[in-house]
Amino acid sequence: MSRSLTSRLLARDLFRPVSQTPRVAPSIPQWSRAFSQSHAARQDKPASQQATATPKSNPMEMLARSVMSNAADPTNRNDAESLANNLGMGEDQGDEPYHFHVYSHKHNTHITVSKPNRDAIISLSCGNLGFKKSARKHYDSAYQLGAYVIDKLHQQGIVKKIHKLEVILRGFGAGREAVTKVLLGNEGKMLRGKITRVADATRLKFGGTRSKKPRRLG
Numbered sequence: 716m717s718r719s720l721t722s723r724l725l726a727r728d729l730f731r732p733v734s735q736t737p738r739v740a741p742s743i744p745q746w747s748r749a750f751s752q753s754h755a756a757r758q759d760k761p762a763s764q765q766a767t768a769t770p771k772s773n774p775m776e777m778l779a780r781s782v783m784s785n786a787a788d789p790t791n792r793n794d795a796e797s798l799a800n801n802l803g804m805g806e807d808q809g810d811e812p813y814h815f816h817v818y819s820h821k822h823n824t825h826i827t828v829s830k831p832n833r834d835a836i837i838s839l840s841c842g843n844l845g846f847k848k849s850a851r852k853h854y855d856s857a858y859q860l861g862a863y864v865i866d867k868l869h870q871q872g873i874v875k876k877i878h879k880l881e882v883i884l885r886g887f888g889a890g891r892e893a894v895t896k897v898l899l900g901n902e903g904k905m906l907r908g909k910i911t912r913v914a915d916a917t918r919l920k921f922g923g924t925r926s927k928k929p930r931r932l933g
Contacts, residue, residue, distance in 0.1 A: 824890025
């Protein structure tokens, strides 16, 4: 056998595995196969079966769709009002009372009457009645302030509009008891029956900075 023939046979054996390498099919993940099968199964199903196979709409999805539709079309007020009524957010639901705030500290007494939406109607202190300096902290000045505020409510006709009243007390000054006596007395007889709640909004300190050194006399 000649040398050229031997080299040809060896070269053919060497290049055969490279040239005849079998192609491996790409592996398909299981989730993609399941998705493709389910998609194909849905395509094979008739339209009537597909309609019955779809799940019912979730109430939260319906709410989200209605909110999105109202946001896309702001002029559509009827759907927005019906949505608010279905959610219990109509105008009749907001039965908030009027507020009678009494802030009494050791130097003065402040009274603020506000609407249900927290807009102030009257806001006065003992200094507005002519009491100066240390005269503002006494029981008598706070009593006159409470009577004056209630008289102003009568003059402006606000007492007739008030159906519910919430009294909010803050602080432990002398005016706290004085304004309470006004409401329990003859001056507050028109408001006394409308009081539905008495709350204490005194702020309690915890932590924070160090308190001031107490004053020592003698």
